[in-house]
Amino acid sequence: MRFRDLAAFALSALRQQKVRTMLTVIGVMVGTFTLVMSLSIGRGVDHAILSLFRDADALRKIEVRTRFETREEDVPAAAKTPTGVMSDAKRKRLEAALSKRFKGASPTELAPLTPETLLKVQGLNHVQAVQPSVSFNGKAELLGADTPEESVEVVSATPGSPDYRDRLIAGGFGEANQYNSVIVHEYLLYRWGFEGDDVGAAIGRKIRIKSEFRRSAAPSLLAILKHSEAHLSDDDLESIRSFLTRLKGMVPFLPISVSERTAATKLFQNLRLSPPKDNFENFEDEFTISGVVRQFMDGDPNPPNPNAWRLHHAEVIMPPQAAASIYLRTTWARDHGFENAVVTVDDEAHVKSVAKELEKLGLYASSLAQIIDTVRMNLLLITIATTFVAVVALTVAALGITNTMIMSVLERTREIGIIKALGARNGQIQAIFLIEGVLIGLLGGLLGLALAYLASFPGDRIAKAIMEPQTHTPIPGSIFIFPAWLVLGAPLIACLITTLAAVYPARRASRVDPITSLRHE
Amino acid sequence: MVQSPAIEVVDLVKVYGGGVHPVPVLRGVSFALQPGERVALLGKSGSGKSTLLNLLGGLDRPTSGKISVAGQELSALDPHQQAAYRLSTVGMIFQSYNLIGSRTALENVELPMIFAGRPAGERRETARLALESVGLAHRIEHRPNQLSGGEHQRVAIARALVNRPTVLLADEPTGNLDSSTAQEILALLSVHLERHGTTLVMVTHDEDLATRAATRIVRMQDGLVVG
Numbered sequence: 095m096r097f098r099d100l101a102a103f104a105l106s107a108l109r110q111q112k113v114r115t116m117l118t119v120i121g122v123m124v125g126t127f128t129l130v131m132s133l134s135i136g137r138g139v140d141h142a143i144l145s146l147f148r149d150a151d152a153l154r155k156i157e158v159r160t161r162f163e164t165r166e167e168d169v170p171a172a173a174k175t176p177t178g179v180m181s182d183a184k185r186k187r188l189e190a191a192l193s194k195r196f197k198g199a200s201p202t203e204l205a206p207l208t209p210e211t212l213l214k215v216q217g218l219n220h221v222q223a224v225q226p227s228v229s230f231n232g233k234a235e236l237l238g239a240d241t242p243e244e245s246v247e248v249v250s251a252t253p254g255s256p257d258y259r260d261r262l263i264a265g266g267f268g269e270a271n272q273y274n275s276v277i278v279h280e281y282l283l284y285r286w287g288f289e290g291d292d293v294g295a296a297i298g299r300k301i302r303i304k305s306e307f308r309r310s311a312a313p314s315l316l317a318i319l320k321h322s323e324a325h326l327s328d329d330d331l332e333s334i335r336s337f338l339t340r341l342k343g344m345v346p347f348l349p350i351s352v353s354e355r356t357a358a359t360k361l362f363q364n365l366r367l368s369p370p371k372d373n374f375e376n377f378e379d380e381f382t383i384s385g386v387v388r389q390f391m392d393g394d395p396n397p398p399n400p401n402a403w404r405l406h407h408a409e410v411i412m413p414p415q416a417a418a419s420i421y422l423r424t425t426w427a428r429d430h431g432f433e434n435a436v437v438t439v440d441d442e443a444h445v446k447s448v449a450k451e452l453e454k455l456g457l458y459a460s461s462l463a464q465i466i467d468t469v470r471m472n473l474l475l476i477t478i479a480t481t482f483v484a485v486v487a488l489t490v491a492a493l494g495i496t497n498t499m500i501m502s503v504l505e506r507t508r509e510i511g512i513i514k515a516l517g518a519r520n521g522q523i524q525a526i527f528l529i530e531g532v533l534i535g536l537l538g539g540l541l542g543l544a545l546a547y548l549a550s551f552p553g554d555r556i557a558k559a560i561m562e563p564q565t566h567t568p569i570p571g572s573i574f575i576f577p578a579w580l581v582l583g584a585p586l587i588a589c590l591i592t593t594l595a596a597v598y599p600a601r602r603a604s605r606v607d608p609i610t611s612l613r614h615e
Numbered sequence: 616m617v618q619s620p621a622i623e624v625v626d627l628v629k630v631y632g633g634g635v636h637p638v639p640v641l642r643g644v645s646f647a648l649q650p651g652e653r654v655a656l657l658g659k660s661g662s663g664k665s666t667l668l669n670l671l672g673g674l675d676r677p678t679s680g681k682i683s684v685a686g687q688e689l690s691a692l693d694p695h696q697q698a699a700y701r702l703s704t705v706g707m708i709f710q711s712y713n714l715i716g717s718r719t720a721l722e723n724v725e726l727p728m729i730f731a732g733r734p735a736g737e738r739r740e741t742a743r744l745a746l747e748s749v750g751l752a753h754r755i756e757h758r759p760n761q762l763s764g765g766e767h768q769r770v771a772i773a774r775a776l777v778n779r780p781t782v783l784l785a786d787e788p789t790g791n792l793d794s795s796t797a798q799e800i801l802a803l804l805s806v807h808l809e810r811h812g813t814t815l816v817m818v819t820h821d822e823d824l825a826t827r828a829a830t831r832i833v834r835m836q837d838g839l840v841v842g
Contacts, residue, residue: 099729110717512713515674516774517702517730519695608674612713 095522104529111502115534118495122538123545125488126588130546130580132484135557136477138575140470142561145570148442151256152462154222156437156449157401158215160430161204161458164197204456207431209422211455215437218451220444225252226432227401228417232305234282234410237380239299241286248303249401249408250417251277257402258387258411260395264294265385267413275384276301277411283386293386303410304378305420329425338362377423379416387411395567401436488588492595495534499527499599503606510603511611520604527603531596532589539588543581550574619686620647621782621814622671627680629666629838640666642838643680648831650781653808653815655825658835664818665786667835671816672707672784673700685781702730706775706813710787712767714759714774720746720766721755724774731778745773749803765796769803776807783808785817789824801828 108115147153173196176188205211207226216224228250233243251258253267258277267275280288283296342362345355390406405411421427437459439448445463452459503510510523550572557573629641640663648654656664669675670682673689682689685704692700701707706727714723721742728738746755749769759767768788775783788804789797805828808815819825825832834842 095730095732096734099735103729106717508713509715509717512715513726513730514698515672515701515707515713516727517698517700517778519698519730522730609669612709612711 095518100522100525101529101533103526104533107502107506107526108530108533114498114502118491118498118534119538119541121491121494122488122535122588122592123542125484125491125591126539126542126584127545127549128487128542129481129484129587130543130576130584131549131553131574132477132480133580133584134546134550134574134576135553136473136480137577137580138571138573140473141575142569142571142573143466143469143473146565146567147462147466151438153442153466154439154445154463156439156445156452156459156461156463157434158207158437158452158457158459159434160207161453161456162202163204164202165204166193168202169193169196203430206429207433207435207457208428209418209431211431211457212435214455215435215452215457218448220440220448221437222440223438224435225414225438226250226418226435227404228412228414228421228432229404229408230305230417230421232303234278235302235304236286237300237302239286243304244282244285244409246282246303246409247404247407248305248410248412248417248420249404250414251405251408251411253413256395257405261387261390263386263388265297265383267384273413273416273419274381275413276303276381276416277385277387278383279409280386280388282409296383296386299383300380301383301410302378302380303420304376306376377420379420381410381412381416385411396565401434488591491538492591495531495592495595496598499530499596500602502530503527503599503603506603507606507611510606511608514606514608515612523606524600524604527600528593528596531593531600535589535592536585538592539585542588543584546574546584547576550576620683621650621652621685622646622648622816623681623683624667624671625681627667627670627682628678629663629670629675630678640838641670641677641680644835644838644840645680646833646840648814648816650814651808651812653805653828653830654817655829655832656816656818656835657820657822657825657832659820661837662835663838664835668784668786668816668818671782672705673697698730702727703778704780705782705784706778706780708768708771708775708783708785708788710790712759712764712771712791714767714770716759719756719758720751720762720770723759723770724777727774727778741777742773745777746770748807749773763796764792765799768792768800772800772804772807776811776813779811780813782814782816785815787819788817789821790819797824804828 144153174189174193176185176192180188212224212226215221228248230248232246232248234246235241235243259266262277263280265277267277278296278301280293283293286296288296345358345362348355348358350358396402418432421432437448437452439445442463445461449459449461449464514520514523554572554574558569561573562569624647625645627641627644628639631638631640642663644663644667656667658664666675670677670689671684673692676690684700687700687704689697689700714720715726718726721739724742724745725738728741733741743752743755746752746769749772751766751769751773754762754766754770759770762770783804785804789800792800801824804815807813815829817825817828832842833840
């Protein structure tokens with residue numbers, strides 16, 4: 095018997111029960127639809143996340159900060175040795191508790207982000223660039239104009255960075271003479287009298303930026319006690335003053351007796367704490383305006399780069415070298431380095447290994463790539479869960495098919511008996527029912543796939559309407575992706591499940607006894 | 616030259632429902648039929664004639680004994696060969712015709728050829744000719760519910776003979792027909808059997824029909840051949 099004839103048998107059986115066939119096909123269609131939608135949106139969202147961050151080059155960036163941490167070996171033995179007689183197990187537990195408390199109370203800066211550290215970072219394999227981020231407050235004065243000084247926030251940015259690039263309304267950082275160029279905010283120009291739309295007129299004008307950095311204060315009273323009284327420096331004095339000022343405010347809350355509290359209050363009443371005269375370090379420099387950015391508005395592209403948000407508020411954007419050279423003139427910065435820096439890695443694939451290296455250097459490294467890995471893992475879990483639901487839906491449809499086909503076998507018992515008496519083999523009868531299963535699966539699978547494709551258009555609009563206000567960035571392409579494996583695989587899976595559903599009815603059909611079935615009527 | 620028998624049945628026993636209450640239906644039946652012979656199995660209900668027919672048709676297996684049809688020992692056939700035997704060696708017609716209601720006369724006649732794997736064009740043509748030869752040229756596209764009882768049986772005859780079987784088994788073929796239609800059907804059968812030299816085994820309880828249609832009568836009673 096030819097396959098075409100078997101298929102014709104199966105088709106004719108399906109045609110005879112149009113409503114029943116339609117209902118089973120709808121069941122498979124709904125199951126396939128759910129499966130395709132779930133996998134399609136899973137892939138689509140994953141793709142959208144990756145492309146969103148890949149466009150901004152954010153996946154190759156690692157933000158490093160100084161890590162405050164006390165290593166186990168740096169905890170003095172005295173600090174973690176419990177006193178008294180106790181069991182070994184308890185001693186071990188208390189040692190752990192004491193050590194943990196010591197570490198929490200006295201964190202150590204493992205590796206300050208000084209230029210030396212940054213050089214080490216630059217020397218790591220796969221590191222393309224290291225850019226310290228600098229931001230400070232200062233005053234800006236437009237030279238050659240009778241306008242007042244304005245308070246400004248100065249933030250560093252790599253020339254051409256997408257973090258500000260899209261808001262440029264005039265100029266930019268020129269290739270040459272970057273050291274002296276700055277980009278200013280349109281609001282600052284407005285304050286200086288550039289009211290019209292032609293902000294480009296400001297390009298080439300010179301501004302003077304002054305900044306004040308508060309001197310650093312040594313944090314520990316111990317440091318003071320180590321010095322003899324005669325050798326107290328300005329910094330030491332400032333530390334003592336700062337510490338005592340804080341302590342004065344804390345007297346009412348300290349866990350001390352009433353008499354001690356009275357004495358302490360009296361002591362502080364008589365203590366006059368005035369700041370030393372030379373508490374700030376001042377710097378000033380002249381810069382040329384080379385570009386103008388506009389106000390950051392809701393809906394503007396918001397690249398997910400570290401420090402990008404600082405640039406939204408900056409009145410002055412300065413190339414990193416210039417900003418760093420100002421910043422590094424302070425004693426604090428010389429000792430403690432930068433607040434953070436952005437490391438650019440040559441390839442996304444190396445982000446994890448570089449992050450590990452950075453942590454070995456004693457830095458705290460965080461990368462979007464690592465966060466996105468977690469997000470993608472969550473997404474994968476959600477997709478697996480929804481796919482599971484879809485497979486359950488398909489299985490329910492399959493059980494419906496089994497049930498329907500068993501009914502069909504019962505109804506067609508006589509017909510099966512006749513064709514057996516006419517010479518049909520058991521295998522051929524099984525094949526007819528299996529093909530019915532395949533046909534239902536194929537039809538339902540293809541319809542489910544088509545329905546999912548059609549639904550993806552409104553689905554995409556709805557998903558974007560929900561997502562875009564959160565990402566602040568238009569999502570490129572569709573949220574639903576139909577890769578070839580899904581287009582081919584979904585109907586195949588539907589077929590497989592419905593064919594499996596037909597196995598039992600098919601076996602039952604092949605076991606029909608022709609004598610019994612022909613006797614009735 | 617001695618012709619080998621078309622059908623040879625030796626000491627055939629069929630017992631239904633083994634175990635505690637076995638029901639013996641055939642209790643040692645033996646006979647032999649020559650090619651082209653037309654035999655009527657005559658007997659009352661329960662005499663075992665239909666069971667014998669089912670065994671001859673390869674629809675059932677004997678409890679013991681031997682059946683050879685056209686040189687094939689039936690109990691030696693596996694299910695696959697049994698199906699092939701039903702397909703090409705025997706044709707069957709029934710009292711209740713057993714046409715498939717959802718298929719036209721032509722499609723019903725095509726059925727055995729489908730299982731024989733013959734190509735669509737060829738079997739369509741063969742089925743059409745077969746229907747013509749039973750006088751139903753004008754009814755080929757009709758479904759069974761649009762045909763009379765006699766026409767039903769004509770379609771069944773066309774279907775049973777379309778694969779050119781050596782043996783035709785008929786179970787009360789005219790049992791549901793009025794006498795004149797029954798006459799027509801018997802005449803038609805007779806023409807076809809003669810043309811192809813087909814051996815006929817016909818089950819009936821109608822003595823008159825048996826004498827008219829058969830060249831030999833085998834009487835059965837309580838699972839035994841009695842004459």
